Amino acid sequence: MMDARIDEIRKQLTAKGYKLTAQREETVKVLLENEDNHLTTEEIYMIVKNRVAEIGIATVYRTLELLKELHVIEKVNFGDGVYRFDLRRKNQPHFHHHLICTECGAVQEILEDWLLLLEKRVEREFGFTVEDHRLDFQGVCHSCKLNQKSEKCKAVS
Amino acid sequence: MMDARIDEIRKQLTAKGYKLTAQREETVKVLLENEDNHLTTEEIYMIVKNRVAEIGIATVYRTLELLKELHVIEKVNFGDGVYRFDLRRKNQPHFHHHLICTECGAVQEILEDWLLLLEKRVEREFGFTVEDHRLDFQGVCHSCKLNQKSEKCKAVS
DNA sequence: TTACTTAATTATAATTATTATCATTAAATA
DNA sequence: TATTTAATGATAATAATTATAATTAAGTAA
Structure with a gap:
């Protein structure tokens, strides 16, 4: 289920010459598991860090920027001062x-x-x-x- | 025309115990003159500063926050990384x-x-x-x- | 396999935007 | 006029983000 989605994202990345590194994969997993949540960069970083430890916050920033360019996620702002990230749904243009x-x-x-x-x-x-x-x-x-x-x-x- | 709008805003401020100081009035004027523009805090500060000189950027931040609470303006984010301010229109709830x-x-x-x-x-x-x-x-x-x-x-x- | 090339990462410095602090000024009130 | 309070300006502090540079990982060609 989730693996299929990850494979799809991997294909999108490779199509543009990017790799799905371990850090990127963990970040994507956190996003998929929190599909309804609207996490901030900091929150995503903390969750990934607790799992793999081997990640710096700059990588999280870069990964989120990359996923935004691929239209996998959207950067949203509900007016509370922080940016949050929200998965785009499948087959929803x-x-x-x-x-x-x-x-x-x-x-x-x-x-x-x-x-x-x-x-x-x-x-x-x-x-x-x-x-x-x-x-x-x-x-x-x-x-x-x-x-x-x-x-x-x-x-x- | 514009004066009427300023008077209205003055009333809104005094109704809540605030004053329309010279700095606040100039800031409001800049917003009214740029009704179609969507200026950033920095841009508003530069314009006001060129006119009255006697203003610090902290006051602009405070004034914009105040006007937002009074529903005179709205803080908007078009996804280009900066916040902008947009006047609410009259009689538009x-x-x-x-x-x-x-x-x-x-x-x-x-x-x-x-x-x-x-x-x-x-x-x-x-x-x-x-x-x-x-x-x-x-x-x-x-x-x-x-x-x-x-x-x-x-x-x- | 080994050397080479490039992408990606980490740690950290630098930058930017915003908020907090505090002494000073202006305005309102008694 | 003296007193009280609100508002301001300068600046320090904080927080978020971006840039930099050295290092690591991965992929490719010999």
């Missing part, structure tokens, strides 16, 4: 959407592409050919709203 | 959209809100209450496409 909870910080993903119609409109109205997009919603997630309700109930009783 | 050209770097704004339907869908399908959103399209703008065509014509002739 465009980047997925996010629901960012301003209460608890949770980030949920919408993998379905909701922007096809709007992209046609952009082409029609602005003569702009869309290659990719970024759509994030900020707001209050379901579970935070439930918690707020139960807080209110406590206050009333 | 949600942030406007961007068309970012990957060829020439031009950033065009869509001031109309195209996401109302999708936000209802987010509420319905995920129980997530949207407070704000961020929508950017990356691609090739109209004028870059025209240029590419004329390049081809030259090559053929």
